[in-house]
Each structure stands twice: as C-alpha cells, then as structure tokens.
Amino acid sequence: MGRNAAAVLASIVGLVMVLTAFARPLEFLGTAVVDWFNVLAAIAFVLGGANLLKMNLLKISARDAGWGYSAVTVSVFLITIGVGLLKVGAHPDPLHPDVALSGDKEAVGGAFWWLYEYAMSPITSTLFALLAFYVASAAFRAFRAKNTAAILLLGTAFVVLLGRVYVGVLLTSWIPADNAWVSWLRLENLSGIIMGVFNNAGTRAMMIGIAIGIAATSLKILVGLDRSYLGSSD
Amino acid sequence: MSDRPNESFLARLDRIDRRWIFLMMAIAVAGPIIWVGVTGRTFPETATPAVQGAFDAIERLPEGSKVLISFDFDPASAGELQPMATGFIHHCQLRKHRIYAMTLWAPGSPLIGATLADVIGSDPSYRYGENFVDLGYQAGNEGVMKQVGVDFPKAFPNDSKGTPLARIPMMQGITRLSDFDILISVSAGYPGGKEWVQYGVSPTLTQGHRLPFVAGSTGVQTPQMIPYYPVQMSGILGAIKGAAEYESLVNAKATAPGETVPAKYQEAQRRMAPQLFGHSLMVGLILVGNVIFFAGRRKGAAE
Structure with missing residues (x-):
C-alpha cells in the first residue's frame, strides 16, 4: 500500500513537471513541486548530519579500527554545527561594541570564519593538491604504450598536456601561424582541435545516449513500471 | 648499496621509490611559484x-547591466576557479555592471564575500544593495535553478545577511532568471554549468529570450561543457589556462601599457608557470616509463 501510494505520488509529480514545461498556465503547479523538492533537499542535510553522527558514534562505542578519526569527525561536526546554530559572530561588532560575539557570523575574525579559513579551506585544498603527486606517480608506472589504443591515448595526452601550456607554443613556434595549411599543426591549435572536435564528438554522443536513457527511465517511473527508486520492500 | 647488484639502470629506475617522483613534482611546482613570486613575470597568453x-x-552589455554570477565551487577547487571568479567580478566592475552573487554550494558562500571584498571592496562607486549584492547559499541544486527561472524572490527571499530582497534597491524588478542580462557560472562539478544550461538557460528559450550564459569550469569538467558552446553558452573558461587567457584580456582593458597589474588580477597567469613545469614533468615521466617498458620487453624477447 505504502509503496503504491509513493509510486502514484511520484507519477503525479513527474507528470506535473512535464506538463509545466509545455503549458505556461500550469507553471504555478511546477513551482509548488519545486518548493517541495527544496524543502526535501534541506531535510536531507539534517538526515545526512544524523547519519554521520550515528555511524561515527557507533564506531567510537565499538572501538573499531580508526575510531579516533571518528572522534575527531564528531567533535568538529558538533563544534561547527554549534557555531552555526548559535550564530556566533565576530567581535567586536561595530554597531554593538558592548555585546560580545554579536558581529556578522561570517565576518573576518568570527568563529565560523576561523573554522572555514584555517580548517576547511586548507584541508580540502591539500587533499585536492595531492592528486598532482599521485597522478605523476601513476603516469610513470601505468601509462604504457602497450597497444594501438594506448598509443593513441598517449599521443593525445602529450598534445593536450603540452598544448595547454607555453612549452607547446615554444616547441612549435617555427610553424607559421598565418598559414592556414600548416598552422593547425602548432601544438596549441592541435590541442584545441582535439578538445573541440574529437572530444566534443565523443562527449556529445555520450550525453545524447544518457539523455535517451534518462527519458526512458523517467517514462518507466511515470507509468509505475520502475519502482527501484523506492528501495527494497523488506 | 643495491640489493640486486647485476640489475640494469633501467630496471632500478622502474623500481624507483614513488617518493622521488613526489619530490620531483614538488620541485617542479614550487620552483616556478617562487620564481614568479620573486620576478613577477608571467607567460604571454593568447585568448582562444x-x-x-x-x-x-560581458563586454557588449550596456553599462549597468544585471549580471547574476553563481559561485558553485568550494575551497578545494579555488586554486583553479578563484582567479576566474575574481576576473569576472573585476570585468563587471570595469564595465560598471550590477553584480548579483549567489551559490548552490554550501562552502561557496564565504568565497562570495571574500571575492567581492577583494575586488570591489575599496571602490566607492560600488555600494552594497545598489551595485552589488551577496545572495548567499540556497539548498536544492537543480530545484533552485528551476525555481529562480519562474520566481526568483521565492528561491532567495533574503540576501546572505538576512535582509529581505524587497529592501534591496537593485532587486526591484527581478522576478525571474530571464530578468538578468547575463548568467555566469563558476563551477567545480554538480550542480554547476551543465545543470545551469539544462535547468536555467534552456527554459528561457521558451520565455521568448535566451539568457546569455558564460561559464568557468575545472579542467576535469570542461570537456562536458564544450558541447554547449557556442549555442547555449556564449563562452567558456576551461581550467586555469582559460582563466589566464581571460585575465590577460581583462588586464589589457584595465591597465595602460607599461602600468603594473596588481598581483590579485594575475593569479591565473602566475599559476601557468607551475602548470608548465608540472605538465612537462608528467610528459617526461611518461616517456621514461615507456623507455623502461620497451627496454624490458626487448630484453624479455631476447631471452
């Protein structure tokens, strides 16, 4: 019963969204549905937070391997959420200098700013930057011209890697830029051709394929044939 | 001393400790950063x-046009995308456009404030609420994109400080996305430029006028964006290279020949030097790896 009701609701909402795309007078219905979606998206944050707490607290209480990391995660999560909920502001507030921590909550010097600037920002940037090191190591060990496909991939990688930086310009600067017959051979132009023609064609083919797949799946959901999104009935 | 004395040089190189590769990459990146920092020199850029x-x-819009810019990235991608955001805001400031900044990424909110303060903070002709506004973050991804398409104030009832939009002068007359003169998205992934095309820009076609759209994206995301150029998107800044090209165009407009460009408006150009050495090292490593591979294969065939 519950699953049927959910499937019917999903069908109605889906049909409303399809109709509003073509019928302007029904736009208000689409706006209402999008409102519900935004409310659900906001609730997902609460569920996500609760789930994070549950998983990590279970790990801490069971003293699983790496429970210390979970303790750090829970501590920082609670500190950040506390700072956000209490709207701890910067001090002093120019308008109310006598009231402690009453300034703009995101202003320089505030607790939230401090967490963002000195914890989140450097940690996420560092993690992202580490990719350069691992990619270099992987390129040395795994990027081998074992067959024709790998040779093509290697050649393409060389052209794009060099064509996107000034070394590409330097290496092929002897090719006349004003001669249309040969100027495309300059690495910076060749890189553009690879990105704009070959890559573009492949990406478009994938995107069109994905779009057709989404349309087919959506149709199955609309008519109630696909209910996998509701999860298991157990 | 090696534990395998008869081993060839190439075989030893094949087993090189990956920390040596990490060190080489660190030098390839840090060296140029220091060199650029000391000399202030950058490579010339030609715009694609x-x-x-x-x-x-952005240039062809009349002065005072309404520009909506979405900061859809976080500090992890700021190294690549922040120069784009700075460049777009700087360009809009030069053209005296009205700037409406928003984000669909929760960690993007502080980046809006920092960028606006950095670029137009000291410009007395730019007053908050009249020439620029920080609308902050809104949860909902594509839902927000669809909602701003039909009812902007419903998606963003307040600015980032909680001021109702009705009390912000420059928000008067903004009812939906198509009321803006251009949309700019600086994005690191989902939701980002691709979703803006699908849920934000495309519906404006049925509303009688296509909203001009410009995007800046990470190198990884750019191939997915290129199919939308030049029909759905007027232009795209791909990775730090695209940002450097855009910076050079904006700086050429902003400064007289011989005048010094402030470092904050050259961030992308300054990052092209470490990019050059990083890419060159990658190419070198791949070549060496393949020399080892073919030498090993030939030796194996001979045996």
Missing part, C-alpha cells in the same frame, strides 16, 4: 575563441 566569447559577452 571560447574565452574571447566569454569576454565579449
């Missing part, structure tokens, strides 16, 4: 058509 298209789309 996609970057020129982005520049022209």
